[in-house]
Amino acid sequence: xxxxxxxxxxxxxxxxxxxxxxxxxxxxxxxxxxxxxxxxxxxxxxxxxxxxxxxxxxxxxxxxxxxxxxxxxxxxxxxxxxxxxxxxxxxxxxxxxxxxxxxxxxxxxxxxxxxxxxxxxxxxxxxxxxxxxxxxxxxxxxxxxxxxxxxxxxxxxxxxxxxxxxxxxxxxxxxxxxxxxxxxxxxxxxxxxxxxxxxxxxxxxxxxxxxxxxxxxxxxxxxxxxxxxxxxxxxxxxxxxxxxxxxxxxxxxxxxxxxxxxxxxxxxxxxxxxxxxxxxxxxxxxxxxxxxxxxxxxxxxxxxxxxxxxxxxxxxxxxxxxxxxxxxxx
Amino acid sequence: xxxxxxxxxxxxxxxxxxxxxxxxxxxxxxxxxxxxxxxxxxxxxxxxxxxxxxxxxxxxxxxxxxxxxxxxxxx
Numbered sequence: 001x002x003x004x005x006x007x008x009x010x011x012x013x014x015x016x017x018x019x020x021x022x023x024x025x026x027x028x029x030x031x032x033x034x035x036x037x038x039x040x041x042x043x044x045x046x047x048x049x050x051x052x053x054x055x056x057x058x059x060x061x062x063x064x065x066x067x068x069x070x071x072x073x074x075x076x077x078x079x080x081x082x083x084x085x086x087x088x089x090x091x092x093x094x095x096x097x098x099x100x101x102x103x104x105x106x107x108x109x110x111x112x113x114x115x116x117x118x119x120x121x122x123x124x125x126x127x128x129x130x131x132x133x134x135x136x137x138x139x140x141x142x143x144x145x146x147x148x149x150x151x152x153x154x155x156x157x158x159x160x161x162x163x164x165x166x167x168x169x170x171x172x173x174x175x176x177x178x179x180x181x182x183x184x185x186x187x188x189x190x191x192x193x194x195x196x197x198x199x200x201x202x203x204x205x206x207x208x209x210x211x212x213x214x215x216x217x218x219x220x221x222x223x224x225x226x227x228x229x230x231x232x233x234x235x236x237x238x239x240x241x242x243x244x245x246x247x248x249x250x251x252x253x254x255x256x257x258x259x260x261x262x263x264x265x266x267x268x269x270x271x272x273x274x275x276x277x278x279x280x281x282x283x284x285x286x287x288x289x290x291x292x293x294x295x296x297x298x299x300x301x302x303x304x305x306x307x308x309x310x311x312x313x314x315x316x317x318x319x320x321x322x323x324x325x326x327x328x329x330x
Numbered sequence: 331x332x333x334x335x336x337x338x339x340x341x342x343x344x345x346x347x348x349x350x351x352x353x354x355x356x357x358x359x360x361x362x363x364x365x366x367x368x369x370x371x372x373x374x375x376x377x378x379x380x381x382x383x384x385x386x387x388x389x390x391x392x393x394x395x396x397x398x399x400x401x402x403x404x405x
Contacts, residue, residue, distance in 0.1 A: 104376020171380045219386045229362045
């Protein structure tokens, strides 16, 4: 029984900050009451693994501007409601812009005139690569988890003692791609028992002074990952520096299409250059993403910012910490 | 977007496959994996991203069902 062991191990430790990187983990942790079940000195902190949340205001505003200028666009349904500086993609659509919300990138495979707004990490990148392979132009906001973790581990604003690593990113990149960050790291699935087991493994390591990367999602995550997915990513994307909401510019942490003709940022640079963007007043999503504050510490949370009327990206997505905390606030 | 759902392959047609997850029949893309009929896979944004063993798949489906039951109860 992991919870009993967790309680035992916690008595041997001081205050411990464990970050769950993935929004899917935050969802499972909060919904299953795991955070509340933790001993007082074990803090579970939500991290930057929400695709919609780490997408920058500039990237969102550029996409909205492109659509308002008559270029048909498509993106994941989650992205549609994220507030831009002037309006969301949803509001732009109400103003006549041609914007398609999709569950899967395959829904626009035959739509050569549409620009796909690709967001997310290694889990959604192979799907966008499939579009590039089929000559569909892409505006890429794709980001890479390993350099993101490296940046997070050296960020002075947060103090992380251990990481619960994202299970499905690990499916794609494999166990071997995670960088050594000098803290315990455990690749974890999404079932509550699996998460509790990972917390136990982390505390065990901390008690023994170990700092290892452990795969606790066996049978799903392999050492080398999904080779086919890696191949299609490498064939169609090149690694570039990228801006992350909350973390700023991280070297070699983003992806752009290799083919300039399919890179919407180059193809439509005149329209995109005229985009007006500024951070949303009062929204503290950037601090929530890196675990610097909890959602409830934002003055907008639950008052003017709700899932029905989101004022920031973290309140829109089901992987956003604000949305998850709000949905489970009782 | 990151929570992948396990499903069982019912029918294969080139890069596409008909799958069953929790009784819902869907067509998904299988070009990122090597699969055969009856295999369990993880689906992510309309693509199979990994084959998984049956025990792991059934365990995840049961957990997802628990989630839904809790959500229904809370509504």
